[in-house]
Amino acid sequence: MDIPAELEQKIDETITHYPVSKRSAVLPLLHLLQEHLGYISSETADWVAKKLDLQPINVLEIVTFYPMFRAAPPGRHHIRVCRTLSCAMAGSYKLLNDLCEMAHIERPQHAGHGTPFTVGEDGKFSIEFVECLASCGTAPVCMVNDDFYEGVNKEAAAEILQKYQ
Amino acid sequence: MVSLIKQPHPREKRMIFKNVDRPGWKTDIDTYLGDGGYEQLKKALTMSQPDVVNEVKASGLRGRGGAGFPCGVKWGFIKQDSPKPIYLICNADESEPGTFKDRYIIHQDPHQLVEGMVISCYAVNARLAYIYIRGEYPEGAKILETALAEARERGFLGKNIQGSGFDCEIYVHRGAGAYICGEETGLIESLEGKRPYPRIKPPYFPAVLGLYQCPTIVNNVETLCHVKHIIAMGGAEYAKIGRPNNTGTRILCVSGDVQKPGYFEVEVGSVTMGELINDMCGGMKDGRKLKAIIPGGSSAKVLRADERYKIKEKNAEGVTVDKEIGIEDIPMDFDTLAAVGSMAGSGGVIVMDDSRNMVETLANINEFYAHESCGQCTPCREGSLWMQKITRRMVSGEGAKQDPAVLKSVADNIAGKTICAFGEACAWPTQSFVAKFKEEFDAKAQRNVTPREVSDGVALQAGRPVLVHDHEVAAASAGGVPKPDAPWEVSNDSKSGEV
Numbered sequence: 001m002d003i004p005a006e007l008e009q010k011i012d013e014t015i016t017h018y019p020v021s022k023r024s025a026v027l028p029l030l031h032l033l034q035e036h037l038g039y040i041s042s043e044t045a046d047w048v049a050k051k052l053d054l055q056p057i058n059v060l061e062i063v064t065f066y067p068m069f070r071a072a073p074p075g076r077h078h079i080r081v082c083r084t085l086s087c088a089m090a091g092s093y094k095l096l097n098d099l100c101e102m103a104h105i106e107r108p109q110h111a112g113h114g115t116p117f118t119v120g121e122d123g124k125f126s127i128e129f130v131e132c133l134a135s136c137g138t139a140p141v142c143m144v145n146d147d148f149y150e151g152v153n154k155e156a157a158a159e160i161l162q163k164y165q
Numbered sequence: 166m167v168s169l170i171k172q173p174h175p176r177e178k179r180m181i182f183k184n185v186d187r188p189g190w191k192t193d194i195d196t197y198l199g200d201g202g203y204e205q206l207k208k209a210l211t212m213s214q215p216d217v218v219n220e221v222k223a224s225g226l227r228g229r230g231g232a233g234f235p236c237g238v239k240w241g242f243i244k245q246d247s248p249k250p251i252y253l254i255c256n257a258d259e260s261e262p263g264t265f266k267d268r269y270i271i272h273q274d275p276h277q278l279v280e281g282m283v284i285s286c287y288a289v290n291a292r293l294a295y296i297y298i299r300g301e302y303p304e305g306a307k308i309l310e311t312a313l314a315e316a317r318e319r320g321f322l323g324k325n326i327q328g329s330g331f332d333c334e335i336y337v338h339r340g341a342g343a344y345i346c347g348e349e350t351g352l353i354e355s356l357e358g359k360r361p362y363p364r365i366k367p368p369y370f371p372a373v374l375g376l377y378q379c380p381t382i383v384n385n386v387e388t389l390c391h392v393k394h395i396i397a398m399g400g401a402e403y404a405k406i407g408r409p410n411n412t413g414t415r416i417l418c419v420s421g422d423v424q425k426p427g428y429f430e431v432e433v434g435s436v437t438m439g440e441l442i443n444d445m446c447g448g449m450k451d452g453r454k455l456k457a458i459i460p461g462g463s464s465a466k467v468l469r470a471d472e473r474y475k476i477k478e479k480n481a482e483g484v485t486v487d488k489e490i491g492i493e494d495i496p497m498d499f500d501t502l503a504a505v506g507s508m509a510g511s512g513g514v515i516v517m518d519d520s521r522n523m524v525e526t527l528a529n530i531n532e533f534y535a536h537e538s539c540g541q542c543t544p545c546r547e548g549s550l551w552m553q554k555i556t557r558r559m560v561s562g563e564g565a566k567q568d569p570a571v572l573k574s575v576a577d578n579i580a581g582k583t584i585c586a587f588g589e590a591c592a593w594p595t596q597s598f599v600a601k602f603k604e605e606f607d608a609k610a611q612r613n614v615t616p617r618e619v620s621d622g623v624a625l626q627a628g629r630p631v632l633v634h635d636h637e638v639a640a641a642s643a644g645g646v647p648k649p650d651a652p653w654e655v656s657n658d659s660k661s662g663e664v
Binding site for chain 1: 259262264336340343357358359360377428513515526529
């Protein structure tokens with residue numbers, strides 16, 4: 001695996017945050033690597049296991065449990081639309097449909113484990129229907145990569161997609 | 166884009182949210198220091214550690230995460246002379262649907278949290294602390310990391326803080342989208358790098374065996390911020406805010422069918438549900454009528470608008486008398502919300518108007534809990550999925566006559582039968598929605614479906630509701646309307662998908 005020196009340095013520094021148990025660094029390491037690689041392959045999981053003196057299963061069980069870790073590559077921009085009650089009341093199901101239609105992506109299946117997102121054919125966007133993003137007062141909300149958008153109607157959704165061309 | 170209310174409402178008393186939406190306010194340490202920041206930490210460091218704990222005990226501060234457990238009592242479980250290291254964890258996993266207060270503290274006033282945490286670490290003698298922040302707040306994590314670096318640079322964190330001899334280090338730890346990490350022992354497991362399966366307790370609570378099997382305190386973001394204000398005014402003075410046993414201020418997060426949703430920091434119990442919705446949130450949207458309120462995050466039991474609630478109240482002579490009140494007269498405090506059969510929980514108030522169908526609303530909630538059950542205990546793992554399937558089916562128009570009774574039975578067999586409180590969290594919505602809006606559930610449960618009388622050769626107990634399986638429904642409706650894949654998600658051209 002090709003890990004840039006700068007990233008490996010960041011990884012080594014992160015491990016020092018957990019002086020009692022290196023195992024605690026599993027989540028932060030997976031975040032760092034997913035940011036860099038887009039998803040966690042079994043090769044990546046093995047690398048993390050080795051780095052932290054763990055068995056590969058100790059890493060894989062984390063990747064398969066936590067919804068934010070992806071086992072398959074997303075699009076260049078990953079969109080998360082909040083599905084939960086306040087957002088649903090404010091129209092997030094329609095927002096998901098609008099976004100899928102405008103970005104020409106198949107509608108993802110209902111939020112679930114595994115790989116619940118869909119990727120457009122051109123690989124530009126991927127979209128996922130996620131549980132509560134904790135901004136119920138400005139529903140409906142979505143995220144594109146790490147950017148957060150509130151009160152998103154169809155027009156705003158179109159603008160957001162434009163922004164990430 | 167919508168914006169929340171930027172000006173505090175006159176009924177508010179802003180302590181924790183003093184700097185949220187404040188003109189000219191920035192998140193850097195100089196802005197914070199220019200406003201008297203870290204003075205309370207300096208003050209606390211001159212006090213003895215037990216004195217700080219005693220001030221918090223005297224304040225009556227109750228945890229703001231959901232359970233409302235007295236913070237000082239929790240701290241009191243820690244033996245300060247413990248031979249093992251003591252840890253403090255800030256629970257910033259904010260994930261109860263309807264709750265969004267910590268988001269604003271973290272994004273707009275990170276140093277308040279850092280100061281509150283260092284004071285709390287000093288009080289319980291913790292030298293290492295973590296902020297467990299939900300994965301969906303990547304920006305918040307960066308803001309906190311910057312704030313911690315600034316505090317370290319200025320000597321408010323790290324070795325020998327302000328020359329006191331007290332060392333303390335805090336790190337940010339990001340979660341990855343799992344609701345169960347808000348449960349404190351699940352959080353601890355997650356911080357240890359494992360799946361967040363909650364631990365069995367009693368006998369050992371985190372204050373005895375927590376992170377790495379050492380004494381650990383887990384407190385919510387808002388709770389830790391309150392500590393700073395308790396040191397500022399003294400526990401006894403703080404206790405005068407709010408109501409007896411419900412002291413301090415509380416941030417209420419309102420979402421749903423109101424004109425102006427948003428956050429409001431009020432003295433606990435100083436506003437009623439009606440004042441909150443009608444005065445502070447500008448009333449119901451589109452002139453519609455109030456139908457139901459979930460008062461403390463989506464796991465709190467729903468309250469019906471046209472129901473009368475019995476509470477006990479002290480009259481002018483100090484005698485406790487029974488009183489019957491309507492939903493709008495319920496004061497928003499811990500004890501009253503518990504007395505009317507729900508809970509103050511995390512302060513997330515979700516308001517529904519008369520256009521909402523309660524079966525569809527419950528179906529949405531059940532989808533959430535089915536997704537978020539960690540799968541450790543059978544009643545919850547299986548039951549949350551059953552409830553999800555049944556409410557999906559009811560919304561699709563395929564509800565069987567026995568479905569409401571089965572829903573209740575499934576929920577009743579989860580609550581109280583699991584390792585952690587998730588069991589209650591997923592059962593309470595179903596129990597309360599089905600009981601309080603029976604007519605709506607019956608209306609969606611019209612199909613005659615004959616269930617199997619025998620399951621896997623074992624005769625089911627007489628009188629017990631029998632789960633109808635989807636294939637039986639399919640058989641009963643063969644030749645009828647085809648069932649859509651995900652029934653309650655309506656097609657794109659209709660207004661809906663909304664519940």
